[in-house]
Each structure stands twice: as C-alpha cells, then as structure tokens.
Amino acid sequence: SAVISQKPSRDICQRGTSLTIQCQVDSQVTMMFWYRQQPGQSLTLIATANQGSEATYESGFVIDKFPISRPNLTFSTLTVSNMSPEDSSIYLCSVQENYNSPLHFGNGTRLTVT
C-alpha cells in the first residue's frame, strides 16, 4: 500500500491562529480524504480532497474553516483556520484506491489549541 507522510506530527497553537497540515503520498492516488478524531471519539470525515478542484465537504465542515488544497495526485494540505480549543484533535490524511478499497492513513497530526 501507499506510504503516506503527514506533517507536522504534532503542534500546540494559540487560539485565533491557523495551522496547515501537509500530506505527501509516495504514489499517485485518486482519492484523498481528511478525517478528524476528537479525544475519545471515532473518526469523522471532514472532506474529500479533489485534485484540481474544490474539496467536497461533509455536513458541519466548511471551506472557510478548513480550506483544502490538492494541487496534484500525490499531495494535499488541510488548514485549520482561526483555531479555538474545540479544534484540538487528531487530523488524519487518508487515501483510497477505489470505492470498495480500504482506507490507508497517514500517521496523523495531533493538534492542541490553547
């Protein structure tokens, strides 16, 4: 399966600031996604990162808060904007070969907002 590198692995940020998380894959993949896992919770899909077009956001997530870039088939970024303590979470990049394939995850970014 693809090797997915995510950075930073962790960060502590002040409220009101923004953080951009990078996801690099070692091979071209069609489908890339960004998930969030809040403390003690399961994973929630934020959006699908579409190459060359705007991301597709899930209910409860908006582009102004979580802008996503996908300039090519191996790279994506997720920005968490104007952060508040409620944004403290693990953010995970993932890829999928096709609709019936499993997801593979990057190592995650552990974000703490103070």
Add this chain to the structure above:
Amino acid sequence: RKEVEQDPGPFNVPEGATVAFNCTYSNSASQSFFWYRQDCRKEPKLLMSVYSSGNEDGRFTAQLNRASQYISLLIRDSKLSDSATYLCVVNGGGTSYGKLTFGQGTILTVHP
C-alpha cells in the same frame, strides 16, 4: 439508529482467551466492510477486509451477515499485543456510495 454501531466495551480478557466483537450497520446497500486496529496515539491500521463468505487471517476471523446487517471479528488465543481499539468500518451504498463510516470502536485489553 447510528450508521455503524459497536459495543464500546471495554473488553478485559486474559491471555489465551477467545473474544468476539460485533458491529451493526444501518444501510442495507453497503458494499464493503473492514476491521481496523488503532493503538493509543496512533493512526488506524487495516486489520482485515470482511468478505461475504467470511475470511480468516491467523488468529483472526471476520464474518458478514447481510440479512441481519452485522459483521463480527473473532480473536482466538489472545495476546497481550492484541490490546487496542478495534474499529468497524462500512462503505456505504446508495447515495453514500464510496463513503466510509467508522464505528466508535471497541476497546480490548488483554491481561496476563
């Protein structure tokens, strides 16, 4: 009803025990099913896919019951290293085709 529902546990079992987890899903058109393992402070990792005929990988057996809309994971001869959270994942059908939904996870602790 939640799209994917698991018993959160925790399950505390001794080494060598057999333990089974169940997971129910609400969308009868769901196409594919997976079990993931997540260690503390780590990303989820695929444990096994679940096929209609059932499948086995060493000490792990996964089964799918489409009529009752549940999947199961059986772990035989538990090891200390099996301690983790086990996530049931369902790929939705119909209008949710392609979207993977995660259960809340079942915590397993294997003790000496």
